Amino acid sequence: MTTETDLKLAAESQATKANGASVPITSPLAEAQKKSDRERNLEIYRTMLLIRRLEEKTAEAYTQGKIGGFLHLYIGQEAVATGVISALEPDDHLVTHYRDHGYAIAKGCDPGRILAEMYGKSTGLSGGKGGSMHLADVKRHFWGGYAIVGGHLPLATGLAQSIKYQGKDEIVVCVMGDGSTNIGMFHESLNMASLYQLPIIYLVENNLFSMGTPLKEHTSLPEIHQKARGYGMPGDRFDGMDIDVVYEHVATAAQRARTGGGPSLLEAMTYRFRGHSMADPQFYRTKSDVEEVRSHRDPIQIHAQRQIERGVFSEADTKQIADEIDQMVIDSARFADESPFPEPEALWADVYVQEHS
Amino acid sequence: MTTETDLKLAAESQATKANGASVPITSPLAEAQKKSDRERNLEIYRTMLLIRRLEEKTAEAYTQGKIGGFLHLYIGQEAVATGVISALEPDDHLVTHYRDHGYAIAKGCDPGRILAEMYGKSTGLSGGKGGSMHLADVKRHFWGGYAIVGGHLPLATGLAQSIKYQGKDEIVVCVMGDGSTNIGMFHESLNMASLYQLPIIYLVENNLFSMGTPLKEHTSLPEIHQKARGYGMPGDRFDGMDIDVVYEHVATAAQRARTGGGPSLLEAMTYRFRGHSMADPQFYRTKSDVEEVRSHRDPIQIHAQRQIERGVFSEADTKQIADEIDQMVIDSARFADESPFPEPEALWADVYVQEHS
Amino acid sequence: MAEVTYREALAQALREEMHRDDKVYLIGEDIGHYGGSYAVTKGFLDEFGAKRVIDAPIAEMGIVGTAIGAAMDGLRPVAELMTVNFAILALDQIVNHAAKLHYMFGGQIKVPMVVRTVSGWGQLGATHSQSFEGWFAHVPGLKVVTPATPADAKGMLKSAIRGEDPVIFIEHSLLYGVKGEVPEDDNFLLPLSGAQLLREGRDITIVTYSRMAILALRAAAKLAQEGIEVEVIDMRALRPLDMQPAIESVMKTNHAVILSEDWRTLGMGAELAAQIYEHAFDYLDAPIARVASLEVPMPYSKVLERMVVPDEEKLIKAVKETLNRA
């Protein structure tokens, strides 16, 4: 199957070109925005379902030992990534925390290369060197997932500084969890972003837990969006389980950032249906806590139900998409399985850009 | 003069006893609170003038090469330290930044030992090992001046945590400059203090400059007391050049902290009449900027004028105090001059409490 | 004596000291509700309550800094930093504060604090697989402990908690499940320095610590079958360093290999080797070999990660090369 692999990599060949895009950036989700109500909502459904199904495959692969280390699933939070990316321009910049699979998919990254990265294969987005927490696709302006909590906030802020410095009309979205808002880098980053009026959105996915620590026990101000007040910055909280709501609020903040209005702090109220990572025994909540939310606020259900009621698409459409996605997941897994591990030479590659000088 | 030295050190002998007070803590400023209006205001005048005169002596000693390293004078900000300490109980805890001379004096530390510390003498408050930025007098619950900007905030927060843990009714005051509110440790400390409802006051001396960087250029929210909102904490701003105003506002926050009301963020508006340190060329402001404030808002003038007008004390009283203080400064300088430098053995003392084990 | 895991030995030490002294409390991320990211403090929140088992915000500087402040006032905090990779976020508090206060203020302040943290790897990626024990060991005012066995883990942690100085206590994520004999005595205390001879041998000395000590013993057993008698020295504590056992051993074996899991350049191996050269110069028949991690950010892919870290094969190769030189 190397031919398939080769084709895919050829198509993705600019992916490893460092720093910035070399070709116009496109993604299904972005293109769908310009299309009909039906097209747009089908693409949103497709994206959310792909995230869900690929994560399920990922969990399975982890139990099979094909994926190692820490694995943080995005199941339950699909509407946030999907809503965020659909509200952005294709060339807008994205920086996320380690819970990055959903964003990689929404940004249009190849699911086969996403899985391959988690399998530690040379065909992975980061050549197998990053793994689950460090997916990146710079040619799509997805600058990667980061695993030091809060560590990516200054980086994202610097990206925004560069965009303003160069007078570009792009913006940056920096994603983090609720627990990440307590670390010093949050403070330093938001202060600088507001002080310099940078085109950036800090998006907090408030899933009510910092690993196993409940929101009210880790922060003195559980209304996280209100932390924006400390920086003279607008803050906004909304339902992160409803894609349409997410789109609304992100679009507003994006408009503000793009037109010189400066940064925003957004808080998407969401919930993860799985543990913090695959290792999480979840002593801190009950199965019924999770069932409660899953049964009433599943973002994919909410979206499908609404669009079917609106007659925008039908049960049949969702079935067809489900079938397409099942096949896509199978193909992606096969691609990852059949891809080669990195050659030993890869070990010493890219420690420095200029080894000598 | 070793006899005088010996006497002073004998009187201060508990000073080097580690961790906490061994004898009931007293200080002139604290005692004066319980006395008459006249006594109280004379003591306040005495304290502010001693700070001013000792700083002038310090500056002179620096130019004579008796003091080395960084020297940050407190001239112009006297009303803040004096107001803060007069509003506290003698056994309340104090942690400050490197601009600590005024606080050491207000807390009742011996001026001779303060100067001796700056001279690097063994009779200094910290045995000559700390210098100007690291005065401390633990037996008076003055836990010291710290020179890593923001570095002392977590320490002060931990002191407050210990006080609450042990059920003591003391409180902590943590002093910092306006520029220090931008560093991550400010965020982490205030969040934890509010989350755990600790008995602490964070007091910002807003002298409008972070070294040479103007307030509006270093922080996105120049109304520093409003940063408290990000932590669900009360914030309060007031005139730091008026001792009576400082007393008022600090007393209120102290009462809140002492009665389980949790932490506060106070902002005292003040100004330094000298450079950031002795090395400061002050390119960032004009002589007339300083003259303007010095002539209209000198905290010592404001206090003296008001009390004389109120008939609480007279010109003659101030003259007499001035004479006493001039003598005190002369004696302190002599004590510092005549004190011995540390013995070579001191180099290896106190690296560890338990060298072996 | 009972057979318990490294994890359980640590839990015993914490539990016993918390029962003995109510000034001892724990603070760290997810040590309570979650039960500890490596399950060391599982059940502690129920047993001791939220006052003494504090689930901290993600704020490494705040966690260590407040622990220092509480220690200054006489409490005995045990701060947990989930891994040593995050400990560098708190390095200012550890290096510029905990290590300095007693000296800088002329003995007026004491900081009886323990910082528990964890080294290790296992497809965790570049930012979660580092070893920084050498950085802490560079700093006067700190004590640095790296126990390899359950017994050392328990005895040294108890001593660290009862001691008067700041201690950086570095555990290893790949050791938590390892079992060993541990005394049940409530007052089982071990000194915070002192290297230990783990295995006698006449041909060559392996100087190491933490998890690598186990690796060294396994390699030594294999080498014995080939007639190579290896002496293994476990440093146990990295500051203060007790070099005497290693130096005496090398004076006997005339050959040495330093084995550590950190990056080679400026790693622990550099100091351990330098001191052996300085004190056993005339006894060495060959240069000392340093077996350490290859100097790349840790790659995620297991095929690459395997190449980076020291293993039996690399160690055995270094031993043979050192013996066969010249």
Add this chain to the structure above:
Amino acid sequence: MAEVTYREALAQALREEMHRDDKVYLIGEDIGHYGGSYAVTKGFLDEFGAKRVIDAPIAEMGIVGTAIGAAMDGLRPVAELMTVNFAILALDQIVNHAAKLHYMFGGQIKVPMVVRTVSGWGQLGATHSQSFEGWFAHVPGLKVVTPATPADAKGMLKSAIRGEDPVIFIEHSLLYGVKGEVPEDDNFLLPLSGAQLLREGRDITIVTYSRMAILALRAAAKLAQEGIEVEVIDMRALRPLDMQPAIESVMKTNHAVILSEDWRTLGMGAELAAQIYEHAFDYLDAPIARVASLEVPMPYSKVLERMVVPDEEKLIKAVKETLNRA
């Protein structure tokens, strides 16, 4: 060639590169209105404006982190950290981010950033007198430069700014006033590694860097009067390390002293010594001496501080002891 100070050489490098490439900008505390805490960027705010000379808040993580982000997007930031003592507040950004991104993301990201910072002492107290160059030199992915002369300062800073990798550029506060010949050429570039022979001698080799190189030359001159011919090697860059000149020199002199201003244990001296032993083992007539700072938090009092730091007397003593041994 013109005689200029180390300070002026740095200012020339910054000014020239800013004129050459408008993607180069400066960010740091008090580099603008104040003119730089060591006056290196005096006048830059007026010359280049606030867009390219940014007076940052006191936020070391933010300063370095935003510089990394801007570098990722193609700018060439020069971040200034007022002293290396505060640089450890930004260590997470430097070690877990700047050093890792290019590798961790499979080559997709580049970080062409320079962090200028300063070591030094002078009655500044325990928290303001430290040397951490060895910590940066431990980290794969970073380049570490420690120029001793105005020419090196200028040529290496210009190369660092034009390079594609993150560079930690460590200046010395006691060198800013020192003068030296500096080429006026706008394209005067020096490689970011490569040790240099500063003085030839047959008897013993002093291996050092930064300000200590000046001290070594002074001591060498004195020793020459006593008939002891010292060879002085300036390492200039600490990562990557160019050991060849030092090793060849020791093969000739058979004696070595390592001179550095950091604490001895786990300091630069450990690595430099270890590598010389490894590569010149059979040529050494005596163990290598390490002259470094005494291992205490730096005391303020000048009578104590004087005892801590290396000086001519201590160096000369070490040279003679090494030569007279056995």
